[in-house]
Amino acid sequence: MKWRLLPAARFGAAAAHWDALRAGLPAAPMFAPAFVDALLEAFGSGPELLALCEDEAGPCAAAVLAPQGPGRWATFQPAQAPLGLWLQRPGIPAASLLAGLAQALPGFALQLGLTQCDPLLLPRPAPGAGDNMRTLDYIATARIDVTGGFEDYWNGRGKNLRANLKKQRKRLAADGTATRLDVVDQPGMMAATVADYGRLEGAGWKARGGTAVDAGNAQGRFYARMLEAFARDGGARAYRYWFGERLVAMDLCILERDTIVILKTAYDEGAADGLSPALLMREEACRALFDEERFARIEFYGRVMEWHTRWTDQVRTLYHLNHYRWPALARLHAMLRERGAAHLQNGA
Structure with missing residues (x-):
């Protein structure tokens, strides 16, 4: 060698x-x-x-x-x-x-x-x-193994998680708030998408700690350039979640073969008030990924938090x-x- x-x-x-x-x-x-x-x-x-x-x-x-x-x-x-x-x-x-x-x-x-x-x-x-x-x-980190159908996976989650999100959806419906999940995967849209993400993160606790992504800082330039390059080969996705016309949560993801990695998650803390925009988004995004039947793993790669353990028991x-x-x-x-x-x- x-x-x-x-x-x-x-x-x-x-x-x-x-x-x-x-x-x-x-x-x-x-x-x-x-x-x-x-x-x-x-x-x-x-x-x-x-x-x-x-x-x-x-x-x-x-x-x-x-x-x-x-x-x-x-x-x-x-x-x-x-x-x-x-x-x-x-x-x-x-x-x-x-x-x-x-x-x-x-x-x-x-x-x-x-x-x-x-x-x-x-x-x-x-x-x-x-x-x-x-x-x-x-650190310990978590993944979701995408096996079987979403209903089997979801029924295997804890009763409290399922009941809590169901209750939140009923509340949103009663308030007349429509929810919507969309996916951005085009190269030409990645810079604007990262800017949207930065505005979400910049309004929360990460901004107070000086670690938020911003379109004008090194982090923002990195994510915009990297996601645009991945998107040219079909390897980038940004999941966006809406309450009506209000953007309330986002995931920045990269993918390859049978694996998708959630790199960054942000949500609108002002829209929370008893609601969990990121968790509502994750339920719908996971359903779509199971239905897609392409992926074997959804990787988080961050430190395991309590909420991860409600979504999976796959930890290493x-x-x-x-x-x-x-x-x-x-x-x-x-x-x-x-x-x-x-x-x-x-x-x-």
């Missing part, structure tokens, strides 16, 4: 290598070149590297990496990326790939981290799989994977982390 390093700005020239690895994995639209290109354009700062590995059988691994300080590298991980940018051919031990990459990186790499790994795409190494490796839980844990130059460094890092956790638990 041989690694070569390029400036990440040359990612487009290596798209064939990248896609050859994606083809052998379960669908993961956030690894599509259009997503990675948009991430680098919006959030890259210049020192990021593209790492490519080949053996006699062809491409066997690839990653986009960013320096983390002296002797430390990790997968490029803006907040807008659900997973760290690492791909590898199934069946190759991650330990051997990471050891070779650490040797190839500039400087003297003491630690190399793969952040936010999905065990569905990169099985978590068992404890003891390598003296130079350690894994760490990141994303994880970080660290490779260290020496086993002693791995043991030292683990010891320091354990001491830090004990310190916090003791309230000192």
